[in-house]
Amino acid sequence: MWRAGDLEAADGTKTEQVEALVLRRIERGELSIGSRLPSERVLAERLGLSRVTVVRALDHLRADGVLETKRGSGTHVRPTDRLLDPIAPASTVSAGDQPLLDLRFATTAAPHDVVEAAAQMVADSLPQAMGGDGPPSGGSLELRTALAARLTSEGVPTEPDQLTLTVGAAAGLNAALAGLDLGPGVAITETPTYPAAFDLLRKHRLDVAGWPAGVWDTDQLAHLCRRHRPKVIYLQADNHNPTGLSLPADRRTTVVEIARRYGAALISDETMRPLWLASGEQADPLSRYPRTVSVGSLSKTVWGGLRVGWVRTGKQLRRRINTAAQLSVASPSALDDLLAQAIVPKLDKVIGRRRARLRANLNALETGLKTLDGVTWATPTGGMTLWLELTDVRARRVLDAAREHGLLLGSGDLFTPDGTDRRHIRIPFTAPPATLRLVVARLGDALNQST
Ligand SMILES: Cc1ncc(COP(=O)(O)O)c(C=O)c1O
Known part of the structure; x- marks a missing residue:
């Protein structure tokens, strides 16, 4: 279940790749509340990484409340909001060897409640x-x-x-x-x-x-x-x-x-x-x-x-x-x-948790978007979507390129009465931070390819 090939370079440093992999497994339901992870030594071996890297990644996930480690019983997945309110797990579906990110719709999964x-x-x-x-x-x-x-x-x-x-x-x-x-x-x-x-x-x-x-x-x-x-x-x-x-x-x-x-x-x-x-x-x-x-x-x-x-x-x-x-x-x-x-x-309770999740997601999305050239946007006051304006290229070109990189997004023209918008892309932030970082990386590739 844990293989070096599952790590994704686009997730960032090796430590971030391990974090993103654990989060992806949780989001896809492969790890549920209480699931036990292999020991740090075994995990490092299977992922082909140093133990220090794995320990650091798990430390971050523990600090985020995603995992807990108890002496004698190992490291387990905690009942986090991520699991209690798994927003949009369906936004990542596997297509061949890389997950296709389908963010054309802003949908939420049902909370545990x-x-x-x-x-x-x-x-x-x-x-x-x-x-x-x-x-x-x-x-x-x-x-x-x-x-x-x-x-x-x-x-x-x-x-x-x-x-x-x-x-x-x-x-x-x-x-x-x-x-x-x-x-x-x-x-x-x-x-x-x-x-x-x-x-x-x-x-x-x-x-x-x-x-x-x-x-x-x-x-x-x-x-x-x-x-x-x-x-x-x-x-x-x-x-x-x-x-x-x-x-x-x-x-x-x-x-x-x-x-x-x-x-x-x-x-x-x-x-x-x-x-x-x-x-x-x-x-x-x-x-x-x-x-x-x-x-x-x-x-x-x-x-x-x-x-x-x-x-x-x-x-x-x-x-x-x-x-x-x-x-x-x-x-x-x-x-x-x-x-x-x-x-x-x-x-x-349900709405309070969802807002907290959406805030964290939006924050991750905006942090990522700030690293891209040729885009601008107004920070949403709320909701589930960000309206990204492309300053240099037409949306259609970027959307086509994004599709080649395994990313599907809603085109701005769908949202105007006469279908004339050429400059905008709608990005839902219902997916969790790890997925949104991947979204931004692919969008960045698509933008580079289109300009
Ligand atoms: C502004 C707005 N109104 C209404 C709806 C439809 O909601 P419902 O699923 O309750 O019909 C949506 C769904 O995306 C929406 O964004």
Whole structure:
């Protein structure tokens, strides 16, 4: 299991290579909590390294809390956050002799808490629920009550009747658009933005006009509104996907006023909001303003496999959404509903751990990117992705070269309404530091090859 050929030169010094190898094994599930490593002497022999190098690497991993060594019983893998919350293990899949790094999607694996919550659900709530025929369309009152209490505690006073539960935030946006029934007309979104939003808006007969994210110039928004008379403005004011940036606090009231002045519905996508990573205070969400429709979900905070999202509206719009026929297929299943009920009380812990992981990942990514020429970016306030600008070459060339080096990344044009971006690459930082160091090394090679 431990061979010199498994060390990767791109990971850095020999010591770093050993550290990265252990972390990779953990991330791929080859080493789990409690797994025992060979002795330092044996490990050094198998890896063809000096014992000093191996001892140093293991010392670092012990200091990071990844490993522990007990006299008499050897070195074991500790129950670290890395194992309790294994973000994106699927981002590395083997392709031949070098791992292919597929970072086209920003996804997270389920934290360990999902297992506990599922066991609790099976013991406590499932047997009783089995006597009924599952939650009503729009989600159970129990889960809506729990989520409403959570939103209220986060500063957005919410009653259970204001929430419609859906199979994720995208389905929430779809439900909101169905209920509002605004088309044909124009929708304003940030550009770049979450690509599925373009598809959904278009499906509801809305043409999309882009307002530059990160710049968030309110005069320009007013100008776009005068020109297009939009029916709806869809925004991600917090930890925006793909830039990871947030609409400055002092512009939020102006944005809401502009939407009102031009009679546009305001839909705030708050899916990424809980993943705030910056040190300063987070601005109030747009959903605090009356008449804002907001969507959110447990996909980014807990697990994309748990299909529970919501749309928060006034009660009248909720009635309209509930009568829209497609909702019967867009509500979470009975099992997801019950599982989410068991998870919500654990959310602070789950999100706290995930933020800590994402912060460490982002830090590793930025440290690596600083060593590259021809790239620039704004540090995300949160979320899961960094929007890298290439100053000298076109994104397509770099992406093609990266593919040759076993690295797949999302191209900027996917995130703009007209597909015109040529300068950006989206880099998710859901993968752990060791993988991200490899990502930066391959990206560096791709950049060198393209310039
Ligand atoms: C901004 C934004 N909104 C919504 C979604 C969709 O979330 P869900 O999986 O809950 O439908 C995503 C997923 O990437 C997203 O980035």
